[in-house]
Amino acid sequence: MIYVGIDIASTKHDCFITNEHGEVFSDSFTIENNYDGFTQLREAIKEFSKQTNDSKISIGLESTGHYSQNILLHLVKFDYSVFYINPLFIDGYKKGKTIRKTKTDKLDCQLIASYLQQNIDDLEPYKPTDTIYDELKILTRHRAFLVSERSKIKVNLKRLITIVFPEYIDVFSSLYNETSLAILYRFPLPSQISKLEAEDINVYVKKKFPHCRIDYTKFEQIIELAKKTVGSKLSSYALEIKSLVNLINYFSDEIENIESQIDKFVSKIDSDIFNIPGVSNVSGASLLGEIGSISKFRRADQLVAYAGYDPAIYESGKYSSSSGKMAKRGSKYLRTMIWHIALVIANHDEKYHLYYLKKKAEGLHHNKILGHIGKKFLRLLYSILKNNSKYQKSYQMPLTTI
16 A cells, blocks of 8 residues: 655645655655646656556644645545544654654655554545535634624723713623614714703614614613713714724624524534523534544544643653643634533533532532533543434443542
């Protein structure tokens, strides 16, 4: 069998071609990240295949995010068996192969080919159906970006309202609900609101949201507060407030559109993870998008490590110790989503809640307990995805020493 190792970069990729007998096509060579470069690689593989009379070809590359997408899909299109390899596995393999702390792309592509050859029986090639995970990763990561940007704008808006009309902040249960934002957009300054009648605001809100039920006294309260406000009288704040409200509404609409697309993809997936308490369509899609095909992970521990929930290890000479802190390697998106889910199930799932209370009574810090719950959840998740099993409320995960 022929083994091809590719070390991915943004503008170029380093490649190494060998076979099970140790024969090599040439020293490591570099291709451009474009069609001509991909064609150069295919021609090299074809030539080596002819030289060795071997048509069985396996190609390995690290799952290093978007830089690897184009060459991966190109090679799959030409019916090559391509293996997406977790970079953490390559790092571990490298440590076992050498004690020298060297990092060169030329060596890395050889290392990937060697890892592929040694572990081929434990790996699953990328399948065209795996693209659904890529779709989910794109959508959920973009949604996370939009939510983050909207949050920043909300903070900025609250800062402005604190300056201009501080009394307004506590009128509604949320400063950012649609009624509150509509009023701020139409009447951004308290000097405008103070001249109104409650009915003026009511007519505007009803026209904007016909089915919205609002306590009329809220409008009266806003007007009275506007008359007595200690806020700034500078009129230029009006433009900034209206701009920020517009941006919040824009991002909210975009997030809604993204979630609609996520729902369409989720409807095509037969997985019981969406029946786990605390896992919504969005969080479940994020989990699947970040994990990808579960076949990449031979053991639950590898998924735990990929999420960065394994303990950080310090090594020096013959000394080795664990700090007990999370390593925080791998996908930060997956790690963040697991953290949010752990928080939900710690509050709403009896088993995890009792575990949380037990550890809290033992003196463990809140964040550390959530880290342990996240690790347990990852093991449950691995079992469900690996075995395509159903989630059972009575499912008992094996307790590990923590």
